[in-house]
Amino acid sequence: MVQRFRTLPPRYWLVLVVVLFFIGLPTVIDSFQAGEWAQALVLAIAIMGLNILVGYSGQLSLGHGAFMALGAYISAILVHRYKLDYLLTIPIAGLLAGLIGFLFGVPALRLSALYLALATFALAVVAPSLIKRPAELTGGVQGIVLLPPVPPQGASDAYAAVTGAAMTSDQWTYYVTLAWGLLLFWLAWNLLRHRTGRAMRAIRDGEVAAAASGINLAGYKTLAFGISAFYAGIAGSLFGLAAGFVSPDSFPVGLSIQLLVGAVVGGLASIPGPLIGGIFAYFLPIESNQWVPLQTWIPAQIASTIEKAGPAVTYGAVLILTMIFAPNGIVGLVGAGYGRLRGRLRGAPDRESGQMPQDPQTV
């Protein structure tokens, strides 16, 4: 057993540290910030779903906000009208969204990349209007207000034993989101390392070659879309729980774009990428809104414009910078940096000159 732990590659230890970090996080930040981090994790889950589709299968979707909306509304309606426990509705929302995603995928995935992007974009555009129509069911433009969840006694006691303060609903939401996040990231990791993942990547890298190798193109593409929608559905459901409110305007077209930008900036076709992307996508607009007004060197006229355009401008700027300097996203950048550092520490030949460093130990 010990032997097995000893031979674990360093990334497993990194995973452990990250998991412990997220478990411990609510104890050092206040309740409101725990709510914000829950939202960031929600985005991370949705981006993980998108990553399976875009990063691993090579299909572009601009409509994942619509699947989040679907998941959120399924949960909200079940809770609000049928008085179901919110925790029960999360898997229901995920599975239904996944099923609908799968069915949507059947015709849509016969389209080639750009046309698929347009079809899913249309989905994102009509979603808010569609939600408004059956007003008795969805609450129309008014949306549905959900009361904050009450932490179960056991969880609250355990939390109080560690920190000395009772658990708030935001902290409970955070842990629920974290649990789902861990489960779904673990699932994705397993899925993508094995047969299904290999098939998806083969399709991404060359459809003809993949088909020639006996891979069912339509089957795997539709499957990827379904799984991806399942992730978005779970994320949407958790979004409702964390926000305490769902309305058509909670899921604008911009959300779908936000998810895609998060996926690209975090790093496509990687497991940690969506986590970084989610944190980035959630906190960047907030931070940029607070940062811009404090910068006295930006002329007032420009500052007020940027402030109003807010997330859009900063997203655009960061996206361009990412494309130029880190085409594989933050994860790709860190990976490359780590590889280079390790190469130098181990005394690999310098890439430019082909010379060995004189004294590897002191570098």
Place this chain on the structure above:
Amino acid sequence: MTKIGARIAAVAAFMVTLAACGGSATPAPQTDVGITSNSILLGNTIAQSGPAAAYGTIANAELAYFTYINNTQGGVNGRKITFKILDDAYNPAQTVPLTKQLVEQDKVFAMFSGLGTQAQTSVRDYLNAQKVPQLFVATGATTFMLDESQHPYTIGWQPPYQGEARIYAKDILANHASAKIGVLYQNDDYGQDYLKGLKDGLGTANASMIVDAESYDVTAASTASQLATLKAKGADTLFLFTTPAFTIKSLVITTALHWEPTIYLNSVSNPQVYMGIASKAGAALKNVTSVGYIKDPTDPTWASDSGMQLYKTVIANCATCNVNDGFNIYGAAVAWSMVDVLKQAGTNMTRANVANIATSGLNESANPFLLPGVVVKTTSSDHFPITQEQVITWSGTGWTRQGSLIDERGTIK
């Protein structure tokens, strides 16, 4: 083994640090969050961007009034007012987290003059559950006054939309008894509230006067197709229950359609400067009627009025505010009521007491920014602060007041 030991030790040290830091967060219940010996913290969410960005200036004008009070009177009872404004872009999905942020992170004493019917409805339950006063919301949706008993921490300020629509109904029945009414309304609680008021005001006997009611979503780009439909249905009287940007567009489109209906325009979009913008963009603005209850900064009647002088002094504290914009004097007027409530609360600065004064103990007959005779009043059984309005008509360059104040107090149940 040593390597593993070191790693485990590092992780353990990390966990201990986390646990050690964790003990500090113990929120103790306080009755007067946001109040210190020399400050009062108020929070606000408003549309400073997005489809209703025209309203954004209201919060700036309110801040200007608080700055004026802080500078000239040292605040209220020795406490200076700090006013934190956040932009929710008229989108309830943003109002909810921003309000949570103001309440839980910034720890405001009360929310003041939050704008938008949908936006304020979406946080009403939350604020009442937290017992945070939601004072003088900048929406006239009737529910904010009528349903006060279920939401004791919430109160509106401006005249109810239904009351305003009833005044239009009276005007129609008196002056245009054979009108064929077409209504354009925003598809949300705000637009629907106006529409309900109009239908109630006309009564069942005259319900057929409304030949068509078309709605638009606040996220829409244009109202052209709705207006074309209304024209095609034969309407000769157009009601605009629309926010400022849509009002300007609709006035322009109506003229572009070669349509000249009698126009009734809701008060939430009627400042003289917006009419000016519509006129410049090509709107004919013939036979336009609205209502007012605040002194219009562009009306020469008030040139030497002391209230208007005060307003001009106040608004000088706001660099970006257009002194002629009626929304700014609205901001000053509602801030005047807020300061009045805080003064009344005196030393008993609890959330419950302040909410109670605002919802049941208001009695202002001297708000200097309102039309003479307009009273701001709430009692334990009546939670409609302002109910008087006066019909105004567009003269081509400004609004002209017609008749006298019409009081709708007690008509909405």
